[in-house]
Each structure stands twice: as C-alpha cells, then as structure tokens.
Amino acid sequence: MSDMMEYTVRRLTMGVFVVLAVTALLFAIMQLMPGDPIELVASPRVSPEKIAELKRLWGLDQPTHVQYFYWLGHVLKGDFGNSITTGQKVGVLIGARLPYTLLLAGSSLLLQYIIAIPLGLWAAYKENSRFDKTVVVSSVVFWSIPTFWLGILLMLLFSIKLKLLPVSGFKGFASIILPIMTATLPSLASTLRLTRTEVLEVIKEKHVVTAYAKGLTDKKVLIFHVLRNALIPVTVMFFLSLPWLIGGSVIIESVFAWPGIGQLLWKSISSQDYPVVQGIIFIIAILTVLSNIVGDILTAYLDPRVRLEMKGEN
Amino acid sequence: MLENPLLSVKDLSISFNTNEGKFNAVDGVSFDVNKGEIFALVGESGCGKSTTAFGLMRLIPKPGEISQGKIIFDGKNLVKLPEDEMPQIRGKEIGMIFQNPLDSLNPVYSVGKQIYEGLILDNIGKQDAWKRVVDIFNDVQISDPKERIESYPHELSGGMRQRVMIAMMLSRRPKLLIADEPTTALDVTIQAQILELIKELRDTFNTAVLIITHDFGVVAEIADKVGVMYAGKIVEVGDVYQIFENPLHPYTKLLMKALPRITKQEGRLETISGTVPNLVSPPKGCRFHPRCPMATDICAVEAPVFKEAEKNHRYCCHLEVKKRGTHH
Numbered sequence: 001m002s003d004m005m006e007y008t009v010r011r012l013t014m015g016v017f018v019v020l021a022v023t024a025l026l027f028a029i030m031q032l033m034p035g036d037p038i039e040l041v042a043s044p045r046v047s048p049e050k051i052a053e054l055k056r057l058w059g060l061d062q063p064t065h066v067q068y069f070y071w072l073g074h075v076l077k078g079d080f081g082n083s084i085t086t087g088q089k090v091g092v093l094i095g096a097r098l099p100y101t102l103l104l105a106g107s108s109l110l111l112q113y114i115i116a117i118p119l120g121l122w123a124a125y126k127e128n129s130r131f132d133k134t135v136v137v138s139s140v141v142f143w144s145i146p147t148f149w150l151g152i153l154l155m156l157l158f159s160i161k162l163k164l165l166p167v168s169g170f171k172g173f174a175s176i177i178l179p180i181m182t183a184t185l186p187s188l189a190s191t192l193r194l195t196r197t198e199v200l201e202v203i204k205e206k207h208v209v210t211a212y213a214k215g216l217t218d219k220k221v222l223i224f225h226v227l228r229n230a231l232i233p234v235t236v237m238f239f240l241s242l243p244w245l246i247g248g249s250v251i252i253e254s255v256f257a258w259p260g261i262g263q264l265l266w267k268s269i270s271s272q273d274y275p276v277v278q279g280i281i282f283i284i285a286i287l288t289v290l291s292n293i294v295g296d297i298l299t300a301y302l303d304p305r306v307r308l309e310m311k312g313e314n
Numbered sequence: 315m316l317e318n319p320l321l322s323v324k325d326l327s328i329s330f331n332t333n334e335g336k337f338n339a340v341d342g343v344s345f346d347v348n349k350g351e352i353f354a355l356v357g358e359s360g361c362g363k364s365t366t367a368f369g370l371m372r373l374i375p376k377p378g379e380i381s382q383g384k385i386i387f388d389g390k391n392l393v394k395l396p397e398d399e400m401p402q403i404r405g406k407e408i409g410m411i412f413q414n415p416l417d418s419l420n421p422v423y424s425v426g427k428q429i430y431e432g433l434i435l436d437n438i439g440k441q442d443a444w445k446r447v448v449d450i451f452n453d454v455q456i457s458d459p460k461e462r463i464e465s466y467p468h469e470l471s472g473g474m475r476q477r478v479m480i481a482m483m484l485s486r487r488p489k490l491l492i493a494d495e496p497t498t499a500l501d502v503t504i505q506a507q508i509l510e511l512i513k514e515l516r517d518t519f520n521t522a523v524l525i526i527t528h529d530f531g532v533v534a535e536i537a538d539k540v541g542v543m544y545a546g547k548i549v550e551v552g553d554v555y556q557i558f559e560n561p562l563h564p565y566t567k568l569l570m571k572a573l574p575r576i577t578k579q580e581g582r583l584e585t586i587s588g589t590v591p592n593l594v595s596p597p598k599g600c601r602f603h604p605r606c607p608m609a610t611d612i613c614a615v616e617a618p619v620f621k622e623a624e625k626n627h628r629y630c631c632h633l634e635v636k637k638r639g640t641h642h
Contacts, residue, residue, distance in 0.1 A: 206417040206418045212373055228422060305466075
C-alpha cells in the first residue's frame with residue numbers, strides 16, 4: 001500500500017495548487033464585476049472622500065494580487081475576514097448556515113443512492129419489462145424538469161392545495177420534506193440511469209456466465225458479481241457529486257428560503273460581499289479536491305486493475 | 315452389460331427468435347458421453363457446438379431457448395428441471411470452462427476467493443474450503459499456491475488463468491466438465507500443457523469431458539470420441555481412431571485436410587470453400603450440399619439419414635461407403 005500513500009501525497013499536493021488557482025481566479029472575476037461593495041452599502045449622500053477612506057480601510061484600493069495574498073495570508077491563519085454587508089465574521093456566518101445545508105443536501109444524497117441502486121439493478125435485470133420501461137421513462141421526465149420549477153410545483157400541490165406541508169423556511173421537520181423531494185428526484189433519476197446502464201453492461205460480461213456455471217443462485221450472482229462491478233463507477237459518481245452538496249443547493253435553498261449556505265452564497269454574490277463569497281468558494285474548492293481524491297482511492301480499493309495503473313504511473 | 319451413459323443428449327434443438335426470423339442453431343442433435351470419457355464436438359464457427367454446450371448448462375444467451383429434445387444427465391432430464399434447481403447441477407455436477415479465461419474471471423476478486431465461493435456452496439467450513447483451494451491449485455499444477463490464491467486474474471498469464479478456471483470447475487468434483495474452446499486463446503505450447511492437464515485430471519478423478527473445438531489437432535491430442543457438427547446438426551460421430559483413419563462424411567474429410575500436418579502433406583493447406591449457411595433459411599436437402607465436392611442430385615432434395623458404418627461409427631450422408639478393410 002506504499003504505492004497508495006505516494007499516490008495520495010502526490011494528489012494532495014496537486015490539490016493544494018488547484019485550490020489556490022480556483023480562489024485566485026475567483027478573486028479576479030469578482031474584481032471584474034461592475035460596481036463595488038462600498039457603493040452598494042453606502043448611501044448616495046456619503047461624500048466621495050468618505051468612500052475613498054472606507055476603500056482604504058477595507059483594502060479595496062490595493063491592486064488585485066495584493067488583496068489576494070492579503071486574503072490568503074489571513075485564511076492560512078484561519079481568518080476568513082468579515083462580511084462587508086453585516087460585519088460578522090465569515091467563519092461564523094458560514095458555520096451557522098452549514099448544518100442546514102448538510103442536513104438538506106446530505107439526506108437527499110443518501111436517499112438518492114439508497115433508492116436508485118436497487119431500482120437500477122432491478123430495472124436492468126428485468127430489461128425491457130414494464131417495470132424497466134416505467135423506470136426509464138419516469139427518470140427521463142424527472143431528470144428533464146428544472147429544479148426550481150419542480151420545487152414550485154411541489155409547493156403548489158403539497159403546501160397550497162393540500163395544505164400538508166409548510167411553504168418555505170425552516171420550521172421543524174415537516175419543512176424539510178419538500179426541499180428534500182425537490183433535491184432528490186432529478187439526481188435520483190440520473191443515478192438510477194447510471195446504475196441501470198452499468199448493470200446492463202456488466203450483466204453481459206463473460207465472468208457472469210462463469211458465476212452461474214459455478215452454481216451460484218441468481219441473487220448471489222446479481223449482488224456479488226454484477227452489482228459489485230457495476231457499483232465502481234456509481235461510487236465514483238457519488239464522490240464527484242459531493243461538492244455539489246453545497247454548490248447545487250443554491251437554487252433549492254432560494255426557492256424554499258432554506259437558511260443554508262446556498263442562499264448565503266446567492267445573497268453575498270448579489271451584494272458583492274467578497275469575503276463571504278471567497279470563503280464559500282474556498283470550502284467548495286477544498287471539498288471538490290478532497291472528494292476527487294477519496295473517489296480515486298476508493299476506486300482503486302474496489303478495482304484491483306486500477307491499483308495496477310497507479311503503480312504504473314509512478 | 316453396458317452402463318447407461320453419463321450424459322445422453324437426445325434430439326436436442328435450440329432455437330433463436332431474432333428479428334431476421336426464427337432459426338435452430340442446434341437442430342436435432344443426439345450424442346452420448348460415458349463416464350470418464352473425453353468427447354470432442356468439432357466444427358466451424360457458428361455450427362452450433364458452443365450453443366449445444368451452453369444448452370447443457372441451461373445457460374443459453376437470450377433470445378435462445380431449448381425448443382425440443384432431452385438432456386439426460388445421470389438419470390435426470392435437465393430440460394425439464396425447474397430453473398431454481400439448476401444451481402445444484404451447475405458447478406456441482408457439471409463444470410464448464412470457457413474460451414477466454416481472462417474475461418471469464420471476475421476482475422475484482424482474487425482467484426482464490428472465486429474458487430472458495432463455489433466450494434462453500436457445499437457447506438464446508440471456511441478453513442477447510444481455503445485448504446481445498448490450495449490443494450486444488452496443486453492439482454492443476456500452479457506453483458506457489460499459497461501466494462497465487464491472492465492474485466487477481468489480470469496478474470496471471472493466460473495459461474495460469476485457464477488453470478484457475480479448471481481448478482474452479484473441478485473443485486467440487488463434478489461428473490462432467492464442459493470445455494468450450496479451452497485452448498483457442500492460448501499459445502501453442504500452453505495449449506498442449508492445458509490439454510495434458512485435462513487428460514491427467516480425467517485419469518485422476520474419472521471426470522467425463524465434453525470438449526468443444528474447431529481444431530482437429532486438439533481432437534487428436536485428447537479425445538476418445540468425436541462428433542462432427544455442421545450447420546446445427548451432427549454429421550458424423552465415432553471413436554477418435556475411426557474418425558481419423560476412416561472419415562466418411564465429406565465435411566469431415568475436408569476438415570481433416572484443413573489440418574496442418576508436418577509428416578504427410580507438404581505445401582498448401584486446404585481450405586473449405588464457401589461459408590456456413592444462414593440458418594434462418596438453410597439449404598434444402600443436405601445442409602452441406604452447396605459446399606460439398608461430392609454432391610449429387612439427391613443431396614439438394616432429400617435430407618440424408620444416419621447410417622452405421624461400423625460399431626459406434628455413424629455418419630449422415632447419401633454416399634454409400636465401402637466397409638472398412640477393403641482398402642486397408
């Protein structure tokens with residue numbers, strides 16, 4: 001496993017550079033946006049001298065790269081700076097929102113895989129049956145519906161018409177049901193399709209015939225031979241979609257006024273609150289890099305052929 | 315008094331219902347395999363020999379299905395056996411190895427684990443099962459069995475993988491081993507070793523072997539009995555020396571001429587002109603007549619029936635042949 005250690009270290013080192021590149025790029029893009037935060041905060045009656053002074057105070061009069069390294073230096077000390085609009089510490093702001101996002105996105109991700117894998121397996125096993133066709137057609141439908149529209153439809157049905165669930169915001173357990181449904185259905189459809197396709201591919205492989213020839217029952221062949229192989233790409237997808245936990249929640253959290261990171265990101269971008277946006281993107285970048293690495297290592301664990309390729313790379 | 319044969323295939327047909335039409339890939343095939351006997355089923359690609367083999371295991375790929383006939387194995391008709399009883403036959407009573415041993419092994423499990431998985435179906439303890447895996451690796455002459463059981467299929471050579479397949483399929487001591495082109499994907503030297511191994515194992519365990527091949531060289535090396543198949547039908551069946559010394563069906567003769575020999579024939583290797591016919595609309599009469607150098611008018615009209623040339627040696631052709639001995 002020392003090959004694996006070396007590989008991990010190499011990937012982590014590369015990951016550091018990726019995070020730096022992403023944050024630097026974002027910094028540059030934020031500067032390119034028209035207007036600046038001071039003008040948004042300050043009322044028109046504030047004198048230009050005062051604005052210039054505020055800019056100096058916030059460091060906004062400095063060249064972009066100086067600002068970036070100033071920010072980076074503080075981040076390395078664990079200080080993400082203060083929000084321009086509210087003055088609160090960015091770390092505190094994110095910390096207060098993160099649990100809500102993790103609750104919503106995390107449970108929808110788990111739900112998605114718990115439902116998609118058995119359904120996908122069964123649909124593939126019964127290829128072209130009525131069950132399979134229903135599954136395929138409905139997953140195309142759900143995959144094609146835009147999230148915000150699905151959210152509004154569900155809201156109309158369950159909250160306005162049936163008055164079963166709260167419309168939006170966070171008011172106890174019932175209020176999480178609609179956001180979870182909205183977040184789960186489209187991605188459930190895509191995971192299901194992926195599982196089904198992979199299972200169909202593996203089921204045609206010759207080692208499956210060997211497994212039957214060995215005397216294994218249908219159930220054992222399906223779980224230990226077909227599913228075991230088909231789940232390798234599904235696992236990779238799982239880890240690649242982890243950063244989406246935060247990034248993808250922007251729309252759903254806005255539709256349902258869910259007090260999570262996504263909504264915070266959306267508000268901060270509109271008010272050009274650089275430090276908050278930078279902080280959130282920094283977390284997403286790190287999450288992306290880490291989940292990619294974990295995904296790769298897990299693939300190597302699941303597929304001995306990939307382990308060989310890793311050795312080959314060294 | 316002769317014992318009943320271990321395997322008796324009677325008038326077996328396997329049909330495929332495809333978009334181009336329904337056809338019988340295997341059409342009324344009958345043959346017997348006795349205990350401890352090596353029976354070779356020979357023919358060109360697409361003649362139905364592999365389909366027959368998969369049919370015996372009831373593992374015919376869709377949309378194929380057994381449409382008629384019997385497979386009497388050890389007193390049971392496998393055609394009539396419910397699907398959920400087949401797992402007790404497969405691996406336990408009949409083992410099967412395949413053409414390409416890399417594709418035939420699961421890439422994500424160690425080879426030892428894949429054999430172990432079959433062994434524990436027989437309710438033996440974990441430790442006993444692993445001990446048996448090591449023993450069986452010794453039986454198939456894999457060196458360093460204790461280390462090799464940890465290897466993954468891609469870490470082994472082609473010959474090793476086929477040894478692993480043989481180990482897997484013989485580990486539960488089945489009465490019959492079906493080998494579907496077991497050496498086709500291997501080097502010539504490895505081929506000889508694998509055939510030698512199959513013969514040795516047959517001698518040790520008295521396992522009957524049904525070997526599927528297109529190569530008369532393999533037949534000569536290993537078989538006791540031979541069945542020659544053409545376009546879904548058996549055209550000649552006999553003991554191996556009968557087939558080699560006195561081939562009767564024109565197709566068998568042509569197949570033999572296509573076999574490279576160092577001693578007798580020098581120069582060009584003969585080929586059989588034409589290709590295997592489309593089975594959706596097979597030729598009328600004898601299916602081989604369009605390619606047959608000895609065809610006469612009747613061949614295009616009437617299908618020939620089996621004739622017995624001598625004991626155990628039957629062929630299916632309109633030609634009358636002189637009894638053996640006249641031109642010996």
